[in-house]
Structure formats: structure tokens, C-alpha cells
Amino acid sequence: MMAIDVPELRRRAEAGSCAAQSMLGGCYLYGYEVEVDYKEAFRFLSAAANQGSSRAVLNLGRMYAKGLGISQGVQEAIRLFEAVGRPSKSTDAFAARIELGRIFSRGVGVPVYKDAALKWYAAAIEIGGDDNDDAEKLREAREYVDQAAS
Known part of the structure; x- marks a missing residue:
């Protein structure tokens, strides 16, 4: 930077x-x-x-x-991430979708909710990332989706 x-x-x-x-x-x-x-x-x-x-x-x-x-406030975090993650295909939407996938896959402040995690990780994959940090996040999302499909 x-x-x-x-x-x-x-x-x-x-x-x-x-x-x-x-x-x-x-x-x-x-x-x-x-x-x-x-x-x-x-x-x-x-x-x-x-x-x-x-x-x-x-x-x-x-x-x-x-x-x-x-x-x-995980519920407030979810609300904010959903507000950013739903409407667009921006890098911010990508990051928000990854954050939501993590919350639901890891049970961060909420029960583990695999269907929601899968939904948000798949939505992140749809957008893709644009830098090295995003590549790692994209790999994380793909691994989760691939495991769910197995």
C-alpha cells in the first residue's frame, strides 16, 4: 500500500x-x-x-x-455482509460473500449452517477475485463447494 x-x-x-x-x-x-x-x-x-x-x-x-x-454482533454482521454481497459483482461483494461463507461454515456466533455456507461460497466463486489475497479466498470457497459435492 x-x-x-x-x-x-x-x-x-x-x-x-x-x-x-x-x-x-x-x-x-x-x-x-x-x-x-x-x-x-x-x-x-x-x-x-x-x-x-x-x-x-x-x-x-x-x-x-x-x-x-x-x-x-454476528447478526448485524450478517445483515451488513448480505447488504454488500447480494446486489452486485464487485470485489466488495466477493469479500462479503466469503465472510458469509465463513460465518456459516464455521458456526461463528451462529450454528453451523452448511446450506447457507454453500450458497455464499458458490456465489463468491461466481464473482471470482482479482488479486492474490482473493485467490486464497477463492481456493477456500472452491474447496468447501467441492467437499459439499462429494
């Missing part, structure tokens, strides 16, 4: 830029160029999500799924 001008990004985020809010929220969530700060991550990601950023919604879902700086 290239260097980020955090003060400029913050200025734009505070001025209401959805893209800047989403990016700055991600920086705080993952510790890119700043210390991890879940409170700030949640604040900026929520603002961006309210403006329609699918990446921000995806990252909020991850925060809820893992209880990062907020109370764990």
Missing part, C-alpha cells in the same frame, strides 16, 4: 467526503499509517456507510463479526 497523507485524508473525511471517510476508517481499522483505533474506525466507516460506501459497510460488518471496538 502506498503512503497516505493522513492529515489531508482526515481533512477531506471531516469535510464529508465519502471516499475519504471510508479510506480513513479502513486505516484506523487495520493500522495503515496510523495506530489502530476502533472508535475512530467505527466513526468514519459509519459516516461513509451512511453515504452508501459498500467498502465501509463491509468493514463495519467485519468489526461486528469480530467485536472490534464494539460489542460482537
